[in-house]
Amino acid sequence: MNFDLSEEQRLLADSLAKWAARSYDFDRRQKICATPEGRSPAVWAELADLGLTGLPFAEADGGYGGGPVETMIVMEAIGRALVTEPWLDAVVFTGALLRHGADSERRAALVPAIAAGELLLVAAIGEPQARWTLADVATRATPIAGGWRLDGVKTLVPHGAAADRFVVSARTGGDRTSPIGIGLFLVDRTAPGVSVVSHETHDGGRVADVRLDEVTVAAEAVIGDPARGLPILERATDETIAAISAEAVGIMDEALKTTVEYLKTRVQFGRAIGSFQVLQHRAADMFVAVEQARSMALWATMSVGEEDVVTRRKAMAAAKIQVAKSARFVGQQAIQLHGGIAMTWEYKVGHLFKRLTMIDKRFGDLDHHLDWLAATDGLVGAA
Amino acid sequence: MDLRFTDDEIAFRREVRDFLRASVPAAIRAKMIEGRKIDRDELTAWTRTLHARGWAVPHWPVEWGGTGWDPIRRMIFRDEIQSFPAPETLSFGTAMVGPVIYTFGSQAQKQRFLPRIADLTDWWCQGFSEPGAGSDLASLKTRAVRDGDHWVVNGQKAWTTLGQHADWIFVLARTDPKAKPQEGISFLLVDMKSPGVTLVPTRTIDGGWEINEVFFDDVRVPAENLVGEENKGWDYAKFLLTNERNGQARVGISKARLKRIRELADFPPDGAVAPLRNPAFRRRLVELEVEMRALEMTQLRVIAAERGDGKPDPASSILKIRGSELMQASSELLMDVMGPAAAIAHGDDGDDGVDWTRGGAATYFNLRKLSIYGGSNEIQRSIIAKAILGL
Numbered sequence: 001m002n003f004d005l006s007e008e009q010r011l012l013a014d015s016l017a018k019w020a021a022r023s024y025d026f027d028r029r030q031k032i033c034a035t036p037e038g039r040s041p042a043v044w045a046e047l048a049d050l051g052l053t054g055l056p057f058a059e060a061d062g063g064y065g066g067g068p069v070e071t072m073i074v075m076e077a078i079g080r081a082l083v084t085e086p087w088l089d090a091v092v093f094t095g096a097l098l099r100h101g102a103d104s105e106r107r108a109a110l111v112p113a114i115a116a117g118e119l120l121l122v123a124a125i126g127e128p129q130a131r132w133t134l135a136d137v138a139t140r141a142t143p144i145a146g147g148w149r150l151d152g153v154k155t156l157v158p159h160g161a162a163a164d165r166f167v168v169s170a171r172t173g174g175d176r177t178s179p180i181g182i183g184l185f186l187v188d189r190t191a192p193g194v195s196v197v198s199h200e201t202h203d204g205g206r207v208a209d210v211r212l213d214e215v216t217v218a219a220e221a222v223i224g225d226p227a228r229g230l231p232i233l234e235r236a237t238d239e240t241i242a243a244i245s246a247e248a249v250g251i252m253d254e255a256l257k258t259t260v261e262y263l264k265t266r267v268q269f270g271r272a273i274g275s276f277q278v279l280q281h282r283a284a285d286m287f288v289a290v291e292q293a294r295s296m297a298l299w300a301t302m303s304v305g306e307e308d309v310v311t312r313r314k315a316m317a318a319a320k321i322q323v324a325k326s327a328r329f330v331g332q333q334a335i336q337l338h339g340g341i342a343m344t345w346e347y348k349v350g351h352l353f354k355r356l357t358m359i360d361k362r363f364g365d366l367d368h369h370l371d372w373l374a375a376t377d378g379l380v381g382a383a
Numbered sequence: 384m385d386l387r388f389t390d391d392e393i394a395f396r397r398e399v400r401d402f403l404r405a406s407v408p409a410a411i412r413a414k415m416i417e418g419r420k421i422d423r424d425e426l427t428a429w430t431r432t433l434h435a436r437g438w439a440v441p442h443w444p445v446e447w448g449g450t451g452w453d454p455i456r457r458m459i460f461r462d463e464i465q466s467f468p469a470p471e472t473l474s475f476g477t478a479m480v481g482p483v484i485y486t487f488g489s490q491a492q493k494q495r496f497l498p499r500i501a502d503l504t505d506w507w508c509q510g511f512s513e514p515g516a517g518s519d520l521a522s523l524k525t526r527a528v529r530d531g532d533h534w535v536v537n538g539q540k541a542w543t544t545l546g547q548h549a550d551w552i553f554v555l556a557r558t559d560p561k562a563k564p565q566e567g568i569s570f571l572l573v574d575m576k577s578p579g580v581t582l583v584p585t586r587t588i589d590g591g592w593e594i595n596e597v598f599f600d601d602v603r604v605p606a607e608n609l610v611g612e613e614n615k616g617w618d619y620a621k622f623l624l625t626n627e628r629n630g631q632a633r634v635g636i637s638k639a640r641l642k643r644i645r646e647l648a649d650f651p652p653d654g655a656v657a658p659l660r661n662p663a664f665r666r667r668l669v670e671l672e673v674e675m676r677a678l679e680m681t682q683l684r685v686i687a688a689e690r691g692d693g694k695p696d697p698a699s700s701i702l703k704i705r706g707s708e709l710m711q712a713s714s715e716l717l718m719d720v721m722g723p724a725a726a727i728a729h730g731d732d733g734d735d736g737v738d739w740t741r742g743g744a745a746t747y748f749n750l751r752k753l754s755i756y757g758g759s760n761e762i763q764r765s766i767i768a769k770a771i772l773g774l
Binding site: 001002003004005006009069260263264274275277279280281283284285287288291292293295296298299302318321322370371373374375377378379380 | 384385386387388389392455638641642645662665666668669670672673674675676677678680681683684687688698701704705761763764765767768769771772773774
């Protein structure tokens with residue numbers, strides 16, 4: 001057992017820190033968020049140059065063969081700098097869908113373009129009534145000659161207006177919440193019948209409602225078995241929970257660092273406010289919360305490759321629970337300890353807080369995972 | 384980065400577990416599960432069993448009986464003992480004064496005391512806190528004045544756990560009243576049978592008698608029982624307290640208790656409706672399980688860091704804070720599983736037919752001490768703020 005990064009992993013972390021310091025400071029981030037797209041193709045190209053867009057794909061498919069630890073390193077850096085590019089969605093989540101669901105032919109057609117930063121492929125799997133229940137799919141896929149016809153509305157599609165293509169979950173059989181009968185379909189954003197309405201999100205990103213009206217796709221557009229897409233979605237969700245937990249740790253670490261710096265320099269009553277014990281102890285509690293979340297993000301990262309579904313999902317649920325609690329505390333206290341300055345749009349801490357808050361809204365919130373874990377036989381005894 | 388245990392480590396865990404299954408008397412294990420006290424004879428016999436196996440003081444230097452295990456193996460060993468559950472050795476000897484003696488003591492002190500600590504021939508207790516010196520330990524007033532080849536000790540110690548069984552007490556005493564508080568303290572080893580030592584029990588809120596006051600009235604201590612240098616006792620005390628914190632995650636104990644809670648909540652012995660069917664209860668339980676897992680991972684990180692330079696990590700303060708909070712929270716949940724019958728105050732002995740609730744509320748009451756002793760959790764927060772955050 002060891003927690004040390006390899007030489008390559010350290011280099012990756014260093015190069016990301018240098019990149020963020022050089023070309024993704026908070027000012028640039030805010031300018032990008034203020035554009036209609038809320039992201040920057042130029043930044044995406046820089047990430048591609050750093051090798052990030054191909055990172056988690058197998059070398060045989062045209063990627064760089066990075067594993068969960070590499071993903072964790074990238075996500076922590078993305079968290080620290082509040083990068084709004086859809087790396088989590090278009091590389092981690094989509095990457096997992098392709099790795100676990102697509103045959104080699106499909107991967108050969110898609111992965112090199114993703115790795116080159118030329119193809120933005122995101123999952124369109126949300127629906128208004130589904131919240132975080134992946135099996136709740138009302139969008140219909142009807143077989144037609146030579147392919148399928150898709151009808152329905154997908155919501156909260158990450159950077160949907162900027163995406164080139166979507167992986168759409170649609171029902172090929174069963175009733176609305178049946179685990180069997182869900183297929184995954186590749187759909188071009190510009191295909192006839194697809195309409196996209198974009199929304200700004202509180203964390204500076206964009207999501208879209210994607211409406212599908214009699215959209216036709218060829219038989220080759222299906223990823224995996226058209227009735228058994230759910231396990232692929234679940235697997236990708238688990239892997240992405242580990243990644244987003246690492247992002248939250250990066251953000252919390254940044255929020256704590258910024259807060260401690262402020263406590264050392266802000267003078268009131270003739271002394272640095274960090275000399276007051278009540279604030280010292282609050283900062284210490286923030287530190288404990290960050291480290292507990294880091295421990296669970298590490299555990300989730302190490303559990304990504306776990307093949308037993310229940311064991312893996314327990315690790316992800318537990319991580320998401322700890323991260324949710326820590327993030328809420330650290331985010332709120334970072335604002336409180338800064339005082340009024342943190343309430344301003346111009347100051348970074350408020351945006352760290354908002355991203356932390358929105359992370360809880362993705363892939364299941366605190367209550368969602370607590371309810372699920374409470375319905376199992378728990379973690380004790382589960383090695 | 385690889386958080387999996389190696390095959391050797393897994394085999395080692397199995398070896399420890401097999402040993403415990405074969406060696407821990409069933410009556411002792413039952414007492415541990417029910418939170419009843421282990422008496423002196425029982426702990427002595429168990430320590431001798433460990434000692435015969437060579438496992439009484441794994442973390443000590445090999446020449447004094449240590450095993451040479453790396454921190455991971457020591458953690459596995461402790462985890463197995465705690466979750467079995469089996470008694471741990473007497474910490475005042477093996478975890479506190481022992482390491483101080485082998486690190487700072489004279490060769491004669493090592494030869495005289497260490498073997499008798501290892502097999503519990505000598506029962507040690509701690510003479511640090513005083514009525515006026517709790518969190519502000521350096522303000523202690525117990526005096527030691529040099530008189531020929533003796534120190535003469537006068538003063539009073541408080542909260543001396545299990546002092547009623549003790550043969551020896553390690554004492555912080557002021558030897559230079561003119562120096563700054565931290566620079567005038569020495570570390571003395573005192574025979575409890577010395578004339579002038581008086582022990583008065585203090586009853587605690589759980590009804591038990593585990594702590595005492597110890598009075599020193601012109602107690603003559605041979606000069607050779609001074610550890611290290613005169614007036615350097617504060618450094619040794621800090622060393623001791625940091626070591627003490629490292630053992631306080633108590634993940635194995637919390638794990639065993641959470642397991643027991645789940646079993647009792649599933650099939651309560653009184654035949655009541657299973658608390659586990661109550662969603663609110665299930666949620667409380669898994670929240671504690673998540674905290675337990677996070678603490679376990681944090682402990683592994685602290686241990687891995689320890690392997691680097693051998694020094695205790697300041698992050699050990701996290702283990703003290705979260706470890707004590709989890710122990711307290713799990714004892715609360717265990718009490719709640721017992722329902723209204725938790726109200727009955729059982730003694731430690733005897734069988735009155737409702738044994739499964741024994742130790743429930745009493746343990747909950749008793750464990751409030753965990754966030755107070757060993758440097759209160761507020762002191763730990765100050766350590767984090769200063770040593771880690773630089774505030």
